[in-house]
Amino acid sequence: MKPMTNLVAAVALCTAGGASAQETVKIGDLTWTGATAIGHVIQAVIEGPLGSEAEIVEGLSDGSVIAAGMDKGDGSVDVYTDLWMPNRQGIWDQYVDGAKTVGVNLPYLGTQMMYVPSYLADQVATVDDLKKPEIAAMFDKDGNGKGEYWAGDAGWKSTRMWQVKFKDYGLDELWEPEILPDATFKAQLKTAIQREQPILFYYWTPEWVHAAYEISPIGEPERYEGCEDHNLDAEDWLETSKFDCASSDAMIYVAYSKSLEERNPPVAKFLSQMQLDPAVVNQWILQIGRDEEDPRDVAENWVAENMDVVNGWIN
Numbered sequence: 001m002k003p004m005t006n007l008v009a010a011v012a013l014c015t016a017g018g019a020s021a022q023e024t025v026k027i028g029d030l031t032w033t034g035a036t037a038i039g040h041v042i043q044a045v046i047e048g049p050l051g052s053e054a055e056i057v058e059g060l061s062d063g064s065v066i067a068a069g070m071d072k073g074d075g076s077v078d079v080y081t082d083l084w085m086p087n088r089q090g091i092w093d094q095y096v097d098g099a100k101t102v103g104v105n106l107p108y109l110g111t112q113m114m115y116v117p118s119y120l121a122d123q124v125a126t127v128d129d130l131k132k133p134e135i136a137a138m139f140d141k142d143g144n145g146k147g148e149y150w151a152g153d154a155g156w157k158s159t160r161m162w163q164v165k166f167k168d169y170g171l172d173e174l175w176e177p178e179i180l181p182d183a184t185f186k187a188q189l190k191t192a193i194q195r196e197q198p199i200l201f202y203y204w205t206p207e208w209v210h211a212a213y214e215i216s217p218i219g220e221p222e223r224y225e226g227c228e229d230h231n232l233d234a235e236d237w238l239e240t241s242k243f244d245c246a247s248s249d250a251m252i253y254v255a256y257s258k259s260l261e262e263r264n265p266p267v268a269k270f271l272s273q274m275q276l277d278p279a280v281v282n283q284w285i286l287q288i289g290r291d292e293e294d295p296r297d298v299a300e301n302w303v304a305e306n307m308d309v310v311n312g313w314i315n
Helices: 006-019 033-047 063-072 089-098 133-138 157-168 182-194 265-273 278-290 295-305 307-314
Strands: 025-027 054-056 079-085 102-104 108-110 112-117 147-152 175-179 201-204 215-217 250-257
Touching: 025 033, 025 079, 033 054, 033 079, 033 265, 033 278, 033 295, 033 307, 063 079, 063 089, 063 102, 063 250, 079 089, 089 102, 102 265, 108 278, 133 147, 147 157, 147 182, 157 175, 157 201, 250 265, 265 307, 278 295, 295 307
Parallel strands: 025 054, 147 175, 147 201
Antiparallel strands: 079 250, 102 250, 108 250, 112 201, 112 215
16 A cells, blocks of 8 residues: 555644544445445545544445444444445435434435447437437347347346336347346457447446446436336246336435444534545546556545545535
8 A cells, every 4th residue: 555645644634633532433345346436535534634543344345234333323334335326225214214323425326328439429329229220230240130239247137127128119129138247348348449349338327437438328218107117026027027218317325324423523524525426436446446456545646636625525
């Protein structure tokens, strides 16, 4: 690990007197790269500008266990770095709205969309474009008369979701899904973009592909009541499910134990005011996930270079 930069160290010295006696903040260790990045940035802010102490509790990756620990307020765990809503509605209902023992910041948005490289955006902009045989033919890699799109990994519910969408958009006659591991797809994406070849694929934010490549989303019909009605676990999930509109955005929060308002007030204030930019999170994921940089180095360097943003979170 690199030493803390002079700028962060200097700020820490200026502020340590008011915060150093506060309790150590325990941060959950969620396993996906975005959560890892956010956790290390939180740690860097607490140990740098706030002059306090923070620990990422290695292996504490079960979201339900983290939420229950925040509810107890006993200092065993204080921060849930990447709370996706409505994916974790149960946690929200029980602890945020119910017991009111867990607080949250202002969320950033997570999206799920179908994409093409931006060099194809003028030809493939909406679902209606995908209904054109000449467009589908551009993406036909095996010569069987159907264009391929990456729907996701075999184990993901979103992979089934996209198959339902293509059925309900009337695209089954022209398109077929490729179901591959994420790493395999990313290798294909890199090659396709290097060669400026057609490729159609599902992706989400935050993720590093948005920082690495110029990609454009495919427009879908607006949401309406009843447009999304599916049971992706059913045996006949494809036949009985319906989904013919855009996916709703996820609201993604940093959640924290409200006991910090007594145990470490400066940190509680910071966590309540932290506002993440999805584009910045994409960049962190690129550095940590693709480029394999040390997450602590990425976090400390970012904090040192963006003190104007950090000051808005802590003051």
